[in-house]
Amino acid sequence: MTDIQDTDPTAASARVEAMIESLPWLQRFRDQTVVIKYGGNAMVSDELQEAFAADVAYLRYVGVKPVIVHGGGPQISSMLDRLAIPSEFKGGYRVTTTEAISVVRMVLTGQINPQLVAKINAHGPLATGLSGEDAGLFTGRRRGVMLDGVEHDLGRVGDVVSVDPQPVLDQLEAGRIPVVSSIAPDSDNPGHSLNVNADAAASALAVALGAAKLVVLTDVAGLYADWPNRDSLVSHLTSTELIELLPTLESGMIPKMTACLHAVQGGVETAAIIDGRVPHSVLVEIFTNKGIGTEVVDG
Numbered sequence: 001m002t003d004i005q006d007t008d009p010t011a012a013s014a015r016v017e018a019m020i021e022s023l024p025w026l027q028r029f030r031d032q033t034v035v036i037k038y039g040g041n042a043m044v045s046d047e048l049q050e051a052f053a054a055d056v057a058y059l060r061y062v063g064v065k066p067v068i069v070h071g072g073g074p075q076i077s078s079m080l081d082r083l084a085i086p087s088e089f090k091g092g093y094r095v096t097t098t099e100a101i102s103v104v105r106m107v108l109t110g111q112i113n114p115q116l117v118a119k120i121n122a123h124g125p126l127a128t129g130l131s132g133e134d135a136g137l138f139t140g141r142r143r144g145v146m147l148d149g150v151e152h153d154l155g156r157v158g159d160v161v162s163v164d165p166q167p168v169l170d171q172l173e174a175g176r177i178p179v180v181s182s183i184a185p186d187s188d189n190p191g192h193s194l195n196v197n198a199d200a201a202a203s204a205l206a207v208a209l210g211a212a213k214l215v216v217l218t219d220v221a222g223l224y225a226d227w228p229n230r231d232s233l234v235s236h237l238t239s240t241e242l243i244e245l246l247p248t249l250e251s252g253m254i255p256k257m258t259a260c261l262h263a264v265q266g267g268v269e270t271a272a273i274i275d276g277r278v279p280h281s282v283l284v285e286i287f288t289n290k291g292i293g294t295e296v297v298d299g
Helices: 009-029 045-063 071-080 098-121 166-173 199-211 239-248 251-265 281-287
Strands: 032-040 065-070 088-090 094-095 127-131 138-147 152-165 175-179 183-185 193-196 213-218 234-238 270-274 294-297
Touching: 009 281, 032 045, 032 199, 045 065, 045 088, 045 098, 045 175, 065 098, 065 166, 065 199, 071 098, 094 152, 098 127, 098 152, 098 175, 098 183, 127 166, 138 193, 138 199, 138 270, 152 199, 166 199, 166 251, 193 199, 213 234, 213 251, 234 239, 234 281, 239 251, 239 270, 239 294, 251 270, 251 294, 270 281
Parallel strands: 032 065, 032 213, 065 175, 127 175, 138 183, 152 193, 213 270, 234 294
Antiparallel strands: 088 094, 138 152, 183 193, 270 294
């Protein structure tokens, strides 16, 4: 049987041009840490899960040091519904009762984390699972939320108030891809856990690691200066411009853009929110000149 080769010179040339375009970015990010917050549609679509796992493995094989931080909002909601545990949101945060935090831990650390590790490891023995509770990686403190000038209790919800990056650094030194679930021990109540925002956790970890880049996957093409006007997509902005824009943003975008802001203010060179619904969006963002989504730099 004779093999039939693809001899289309135009297609072959386009592939080579894409490889050449990636060269300066391969040089830029080689041996550098890139923190990626994984969530949204990319987490619930099998096709996008596979594409994301391939992207992460590719980064590792070309010499980048990817670190993944994940949440799991859709899966947590589904499990709470299945167990008939009420779920309520206030100011964009999930009110997390003592009963609910057990479900959050189970879904994040016991379900999503090992599934993602397994998908990455289909490309080689690369990934290892961690929790924000492991070896003091994250320390959390409970927080409420202000609504109409009144503070509301959110239960077992907290902020990451400190990061010890050593558990992640140990895995990177061993050549592994750390995959971190966004759960943290409560510093004021030993033995208790807190549900922490994965965007903020990824940002804090990127700062602590001295990462070169933070990438936040989301469910839109990027930041719109005048949502829902599709022509108002912003491809690049400074931290100063973002501070001015933050109060006008749609509520769901504020935590993501705040995470980007805190990252670049903390020394991360660039932060970007990208469309996780686009297959291989991580590679497009990191290894092409135009990237994808919205990039933030300090200034």
